[in-house]
Amino acid sequence: MIEGMLTGLSAALSWQGILYVMMGCLVGTFIGMLPGLGPITAIALMIPVTYSIDPSYGMILMAGVYYGAIFGGSTSSILINAPGVAGTVATSFDGYPLARKGQAGKALALAAYASFSGGTLAAVFLMVAAPLLAKVSLSFWSADYFALMVMGLTAIAAFSNRGQFLKAVMMTLLGIMLATVGIDPSSGAERFTFGSSDLLDGISFLLVAMSIFALSEALSGVLRPDGKKAPAPSSKMGDLRLSKEEIKDVAPVIGRSSILGFLIGILPGAGATIASFLAYATERNLARGEKKKQFGQGSLRGLAAPETANNAACTGSFVPLLTLGIPGSGTTAVMLGALIAYGLQPGPLLMHDNPDVFWAVIMSMYVGNVVLLFLNLPMIPYIAKTLALPKPLLTVLILFFSLIGVYLVSFNTFDLYLMVGFAVLSLILRQLNFPMAPLILGFILGGMLESNFRRAMMIADGSIAFLWERPLTLCITLVSLALLLVPLMDFLRGLKRPAPEAELSDNL
């Protein structure tokens, strides 16, 4: 294990490693800042770039983009009260009031320190938890994997916003259905190809990710213009420093929120959004007297809690990805797709077979957090200026980068037509308030779900008793059932109430 850590450390600290993580953090911060574009878009746009470089560096780059995007989201939450990412909505509750009071610098600095602490503490937890879990998961059978994937898919629906449960289930199913297009890898039978040779290989995950996130997010901005112009970020940043008393005040908050965020991040389906809201609510409940009244008015605690928790949750979400090969969120699902495209098999064997990739990602998290703190923070006033970049140009450029990113991998113009089709589909789905993250998760897990199901059925001689024969599988199956039944009951009970039409549905 020590050897693996050192290999990872040397990759992360090599000049290429540092360069990629810096690039990732910067690009991520930039994209994350733009309202409407989230980390999934940021990562999807980077995938074509990573194809030409070594897998460890590719993963380092994407991980950098991930933290960068979350950090960028915080910046626009604080400066212009327009969270670029759902995970940073809670940041705006106290961050924006602070900026209005002329303390934007302090708020951004605290956000950076909190993100740094949350991310770093969670990376330590990850370093301990991931190898342990990887060891345990070596004893998993196909049946367990199948049950785990079902659990992951039901969890994402179960953790979706109130009133969105069935929609999330439908989107997951749509993703799984799309994954069945092409030649069936086990039997060789053609499925849903409609005689087209372009569909024989199935639909590439990059194409789906680009169309339903990058393309449709950019087009949504055209379709639903904000109406009002975003307020220009204040040019006055104020002091970046925090006093000793302030640090003393927020330190315990950061500690608590790191642990909370990490644990929630590990859970499949629950991501940075749930972690940040929960951390905010917890701290508000713990606060007493005057401190409690400050929440919502520019409380430092209220800013530190969600900022710490969302970064810790991002790190936590790497645990199931790296150890089980099962992504817990839309963002890690896109990363899983990239890993598979590299020819790597994510899962318990990744640590054993490709320790360089496994450890490089973990080690790069420390580097990424340092980069965010020391590189991005001083540059914030300059990066914030890009928020004023003309939107027309940006929209067209995003469309171009998405299209060409997919084209440069396949060199097939059929893929571009397919992208337009998917973009139209997801625009319609977005208008109907369907969440998009479950779709990509279902799409990525669909293939693995089927192969594990087949293997498990073969081992069990065609009987589905494998779902309850071993205690471990039975436990996972029961949890999946509970995850499915609880929100279903809630849905049936709530039929008489008016349905809330949630706005921020992609909470990953």
Next chain:
Amino acid sequence: MSVSKDRIGAFLFLVFSCAYGIYAWQIPLLPTEQGISVSASTLPKIYAVVGVVVSLLALAGSFLQQATRPQGSSGALALGRTALLLVLMVLYALMLDPLGFLLATEVFLLAGYLLMGEYRPKVLFWASVPVVVVFWLIMTRVLGIYLAPGTLWS
């Protein structure tokens, strides 16, 4: 009475699941799959059935629930502009092979900016020509990716 977004969504998914199911039942059973419990069509059939059940549930829910008013629809200008951008993307795909990367992309970016309401010649120039050339140089010279010249010229 306003038709809620939930109902439209559920109905569309029901239609999709039915169509998916019809094709799932047409997946041929290969000779090698005779007698085995899980064939290429097993899971698609299950997905189709689950899809129908879930969408029926959502549809029933949308009827029982008090309908929420649909949010204000986007203006005709925004809709037209989005549609034109989509058409432009299709045209780009059509142009890419015959015109080659450089020219097709230049046309795409310029047309896109114009569509989005950017008419200043200086901005149009600086936001398109350098972008295309630098991107092309990075792809071909730095990353070594071959971008074929248009079939019209070769």
